Amino acid sequence: MASSSSDGSTPGGLLLVISGPSGVGKTTITRELQRRFDAVFSVSATTRPKAPSEVEGVDYFFIDEARFDRDVEAGRFLEHARVFGRHCYGTPREPVERHLHEGRLVMLDIDVQGALQVRQAMPSAFMVFILPPSESELLRRLRDRGRDDEEAIQRRFAEAKREIETARVSSAYDEFVVNDHLDRAVERVVALVEERRAKG
Secondary structure, eight states: OOSOOTTSOOTTOEEEEEEOOTTSSHHHHHHHHHHHHTOEEOOOEEOSOOOTTOOBTTTBEEOOHHHHHHHHHTTOEEEEEEETTTEEEEEEHHHHHHHHHTTOEEEEEOOHHHHHHHHHHOTTOEEEEEEOSOHHHHHHHHHHTOOSOHHHHHHHHHHHHHHHHHHHHHOOOSEEEEOSSHHHHHHHHHHHHHHHHHHO
8 A cells, every 4th residue: 555645645646626716717627637637536525415416426425414523523524614504515535545545636626715624634735726817807707607696796706806815815725827718727737737746
């Protein structure tokens, strides 16, 4: 077995944390990284009900609150949070450590608060924050998605600005990548990951 991955530094394996506000292009970037590196996308656990279209162990691990609380107490999550005061979400530690031992690139797409917890749990994780080119461009992208009314868009916009500011002052992130052009942003993150993996 490879050396301990308790700090995220198992030889060959790398834990990559990607964060960024809604509308910044994280999903597209992470999908391309997954394809390029044959990366493992970490599956979160949640206490929310399973939707009919969702698959256990693929979309989420669906567990009840009592099990979630036991797992938190036992230290089985790299990070966890209660979202909107209702349902709990967390990143199970065991699958991440197993894939790191196998030398895989493991990706987490999580918010800043979760990333801060991961930084504590696995100090050698590689943290990348995706930024919009400007606040006005982020607002335009949120509107162009056509998912929300203007009140919800403004709420997401205010939340995004707070998240960016928290990320900047937290010292948790190794790199900030501006997504002013999607292909360039993908290539930049790919190059950063390759460089980090080469260092071992």
